Amino acid sequence: MNTVLKRTASLVSRRILTASAQTLLHHFHSTAAAAANTTRNAETLFVNRFRSFASFPGSSARGFHAQSGPLNFRASPSWKAEYAIEDYDDEKGGDGLEISSLGIAPEIVSALKNKGITKLFPIQRAVLEPAMQGRDMIGRAKTGTGKTLAFGIPIMDKIIRYNAEHGRGRNPLCLVLAPTRELAKQVEKEFHESAPNLDTICVYGGTPISRQMRQLDYGVDVAVGTPGRIIDLLKRGALNLTEVQFLVIDEADQMLQVGFAEDVETILERLPANRQSMMFSATMPKWIKSLTQKYLKNPLTIDLVGESDQKLAEGISLYSIAADMHRKASILGPLITEHAKGGKCIVFTQTKRDADRLAYAMARNFKCEALHGDISQSQRERTLSGFRDGHFNILVATDVAARGLDIPSVDLIIHYELPNTSETFVHRTGRTGRAGRKGSAILIYTQEQSRAVRVIEREVGCRFSELPRIEVEGGSTGMFNEMGAGGRFGLFRGTPDRRYGDMGSGRSGRKGEYGFGRPGGNKSPGFGRAGSQFSGEMGGYGGPSFSRFGSNNWSGNLGGPAFGRPSGFGDSSKSDRSSGFGSFGPRRTRGFGGFGSSNPDRFGDNHSGQTVGGFGSFGSGRFGEFDENHSNQSSGTHGDSQSSHFSSFGGSNVDDDQSTGRRPF
Numbered sequence: 145m146n147t148v149l150k151r152t153a154s155l156v157s158r159r160i161l162t163a164s165a166q167t168l169l170h171h172f173h174s175t176a177a178a179a180a181n182t183t184r185n186a187e188t189l190f191v192n193r194f195r196s197f198a199s200f201p202g203s204s205a206r207g208f209h210a211q212s213g214p215l216n217f218r219a220s221p222s223w224k225a226e227y228a229i230e231d232y233d234d235e236k237g238g239d240g241l242e243i244s245s246l247g248i249a250p251e252i253v254s255a256l257k258n259k260g261i262t263k264l265f266p267i268q269r270a271v272l273e274p275a276m277q278g279r280d281m282i283g284r285a286k287t288g289t290g291k292t293l294a295f296g297i298p299i300m301d302k303i304i305r306y307n308a309e310h311g312r313g314r315n316p317l318c319l320v321l322a323p324t325r326e327l328a329k330q331v332e333k334e335f336h337e338s339a340p341n342l343d344t345i346c347v348y349g350g351t352p353i354s355r356q357m358r359q360l361d362y363g364v365d366v367a368v369g370t371p372g373r374i375i376d377l378l379k380r381g382a383l384n385l386t387e388v389q390f391l392v393i394d395e396a397d398q399m400l401q402v403g404f405a406e407d408v409e410t411i412l413e414r415l416p417a418n419r420q421s422m423m424f425s426a427t428m429p430k431w432i433k434s435l436t437q438k439y440l441k442n443p444l445t446i447d448l449v450g451e452s453d454q455k456l457a458e459g460i461s462l463y464s465i466a467a468d469m470h471r472k473a474s475i476l477g478p479l480i481t482e483h484a485k486g487g488k489c490i491v492f493t494q495t496k497r498d499a500d501r502l503a504y505a506m507a508r509n510f511k512c513e514a515l516h517g518d519i520s521q522s523q524r525e526r527t528l529s530g531f532r533d534g535h536f537n538i539l540v541a542t543d544v545a546a547r548g549l550d551i552p553s554v555d556l557i558i559h560y561e562l563p564n565t566s567e568t569f570v571h572r573t574g575r576t577g578r579a580g581r582k583g584s585a586i587l588i589y590t591q592e593q594s595r596a597v598r599v600i601e602r603e604v605g606c607r608f609s610e611l612p613r614i615e616v617e618g619g620s621t622g623m624f625n626e627m628g629a630g631g632r633f634g635l636f637r638g639t640p641d642r643r644y645g646d647m648g649s650g651r652s653g654r655k656g657e658y659g660f661g662r663p664g665g666n667k668s669p670g671f672g673r674a675g676s677q678f679s680g681e682m683g684g685y686g687g688p689s690f691s692r693f694g695s696n697n698w699s700g701n702l703g704g705p706a707f708g709r710p711s712g713f714g715d716s717s718k719s720d721r722s723s724g725f726g727s728f729g730p731r732r733t734r735g736f737g738g739f740g741s742s743n744p745d746r747f748g749d750n751h752s753g754q755t756v757g758g759f760g761s762f763g764s765g766r767f768g769e770f771d772e773n774h775s776n777q778s779s780g781t782h783g784d785s786q787s788s789h790f791s792s793f794g795g796s797n798v799d800d801d802q803s804t805g806r807r808p809f
């Protein structure tokens with residue numbers, strides 16, 4: 145009853161405040177100069193508050209100077225690492241930065257304390273001051289190092305203060321875009337747990353939209369979501385982004401890949417020009433640099449990874465093991481037993497079908513479940529929470545689980561199939577060794593894939609320790625004898641399946657649907673993979689047929705977006721971005737004045753400059769599944785959405801609430 149009363153009262157007050165905000169908007173339009181002054185004063189306060197960081201214990205040895213922020217990280221607008229790695233190292237394991245002494249809203253401090261978080265991690269420390277100053281930024285730090293709170297703390301703090309001064313509003317002040325439902329939920333949870341008094345919502349597909357519409361109507365401070373559902377809600381008029389002051393694009397390099405970027409832009413066109421925009425990821429391929437200029441204004445780059453160093457979180461031991469294609473399944477059991485040591489393990493496959501089959505087969509000997517994009521959302525959530533809670537210890541997943549997911553005590557990652565890019569390798573591997581913990585990752589490869597393994601080493605700056613081959617007698621011993629020997633599942637042998645015939649195996653002895661041949665070949669006609677199916681298995685890892693796609697994948701940064709840009713972006717962006725949200729911008733952020741008009745121009749340049757790699761022709765096929773709301777892209781030109789587009793781009797796809805198209809993982 146109390147809750148109902150509270151909510152009703154809050155709703156009334158929100159609506160009154162929305163009306164007041166509109167009055168304010170008008171007021172600020174007519175008193176722009178005064179508002180600008182107010183803003184300057186307000187922001188000076190923020191800056192001053194954070195200037196006090198300079199006197200934190202441990203920082204006094206390094207004097208503050210004009211070129212560096214109070215946190216002693218060097219800053220420059222260039223793409224090069226701006227925050228020296230040695231600074232990062234200095235802080236690691238050191239005294240850290242006591243959150244309680246930073247002047248952050250007490251409710252955040254105590255909520256974080258309840259989560260056992262009392263000191264800032266290096267990326268949080270690096271981001272805090274410029275974020276509080278309202279800077280746009282690109283933040284890069286290794287997996288599991290706390291990027292979520294790096295952007296979360298300053299945003300939550302600012303919103304709490306804003307609400308305290310102006311009351312709560314109906315429309316979100318912060319929008320966080322994430323590529324998968326699971327990650328969106330996790331980010332929203334982190335916001336909610338860290339600032340319980342803020343109203344947060346997670347919007348994503350596979351769940352009833354009406355509930356989300358009701359919650360939005362009630363009023364929210366922070367909206368986190370996947371692009372498809374956000375666009376859907378925008379179209380229905382249920383989501384109003386005109387008051388957004390903080391935009392975060394999490395896993396930015398994935399979100400800005402070909403096809404996905406179009407949805408991101410569709411959303412960005414609905415945001416006010418005066419906002420603070422931040423992009424985060426553990427991987428920032430070079431192509432993203434030019435893209436960011438379209439979305440960010442004079443961004444600061446905070447890069448705690450660096451170009452030449454090892455790009456994986458420390459504490460992760462890396463192993464590789466050679467295995468014949470048809471023996472891979474049978475060595476999984478010994479590997480898990482030996483290396484997971486009873487802890488949690490994620491086995492990554494390339495396709496949803498493979499995840500299902502492998503999980504099915506492994507379930508005979510292990511507690512194990514599959515996770516991929518064709519599983520119903522409710523089951524996905526049950527599976528993930530079961531894994532989190534330790535009800536089962538082995539998750540066989542597609543790359544839907546590669547990014548962002550923060551699951552405690554994952555001790556072992558197995559790349560059952562090679563990832564398509566070194567970035568995906570970094571993210572998959574980063575599901576272990578989080579927040580300073582230790583972990584292991586094992587890459588299973590075939591002889592034909594040796595070259596791809598070396599490429600990963602080079603691009604990621606790592607070195608695998610080679611494990612001795614595991615000989616499974618006749619391919620039929622060990623944990624997965626049925627799989628290996630083709631007994632029950634007829635793996636990789638027997639009469640070629642009509643769908644997997646190119647693998648010469650894949651046909652289940654008893655159940656056709658459990659044939660385990662690698663999809664591809666005649667399932668993905670037109671992708672030129674058949675030639676190497678027998679030798680390269682993965683249709684692109686070292687096999688000759690990979691030349692069309694593979695070289696791009698493994699050249700890492702060539703994987704630039706083709707950017708089939710929706711027409712009219714520039715114009716609509718221009719009008720949206722100059723559409724006068726000064727009432728919020730000047731008050732709470734600053735320096736966005738030039739964004740609206742200059743952005744579309746820059747966009748043009750970027751657009752043409754980004755069409756590298758000749759990927760344009762794949763855009764529609766690959767991203768069909770992403771566009772629930774864009775039927776023109778849902779053509780599904782690829783015969784096998786589970787594999788072909790990954791081979792071409794290697795990136796993880798963005799998951800979303802697609803009801804018609806196919807999701808990649």
Ligand SMILES: Nc1ncnc2c1ncn2[C@@H]1O[C@H](COP(=O)(O)OP(=O)(O)OP(=O)(O)O)[C@@H](O)[C@H]1O
Binds near residue numbers: 293
């Ligand atoms: N200052 C802190 N002290 C202790 N734990 C923290 C701190 N900040 C974050 N964490 C914890 O560290 C874990 C990893 O954080 P987070 O998920 O934000 O990492 P990430 O850098 O976003 O990783 P990824 O690149 O994989 O998305 C989480 O469990 C989070 O609660």
